[in-house]
Amino acid sequence: MGSKSIFNVVVFVGDSEFMTDMPDNVMELHGFLPYIESYTEKVFSGERVEKFSQKLRDYTDQAVISEEDHMKNLERNMSNPICPKCGKPMVIRVARKGTGAGSEFWGCPNFPSCRVTKRLVY
Numbered sequence: 001m002g003s004k005s006i007f008n009v010v011v012f013v014g015d016s017e018f019m020t021d022m023p024d025n026v027m028e029l030h031g032f033l034p035y036i037e038s039y040t041e042k043v044f045s046g047e048r049v050e051k052f053s054q055k056l057r058d059y060t061d062q063a064v065i066s067e068e069d070h071m072k073n074l075e076r077n078m079s080n081p082i083c084p085k086c087g088k089p090m091v092i093r094v095a096r097k098g099t100g101a102g103s104e105f106w107g108c109p110n111f112p113s114c115r116v117t118k119r120l121v122y
Helices: 029-037 046-062 067-079
Strands: 010-012 026-028 091-094 104-107 117-119
Touching (some): 010 029, 026 029
Parallel strands (some): 010 026
Antiparallel strands (some): 091 104, 104 117
16 A cells, blocks of 8 residues: 555644544644654655645634534534545444444445444434
8 A cells, every 4th residue: 555645634722622532633732743743754845835834824814613613513523424534424334243243333434444433423
């Protein structure tokens, strides 16, 4: 499998409290720099990185969302989640073995190459 050059990262700023376990690529601001620094292979030129940085600055200046809109987005994601690793709409699966055998969960449709799962909330 080839190496990836771009990774999805979600960073929460301000007061945030995670109610469930988050994937490794979802973090609060204090974890962002160590996460980025964990990737040491140089992929982009300094000029390209500066262009990305400027786009992020431009976007974050505009990206203000109300708590109400945020909660609506969370509810929508719980009822129709997207795989955070590959971006495909997740599907409901039934556990075949283990302590949760017979229980339903969200699973990536790219299984077995993508093994991301989420708890199914009713």
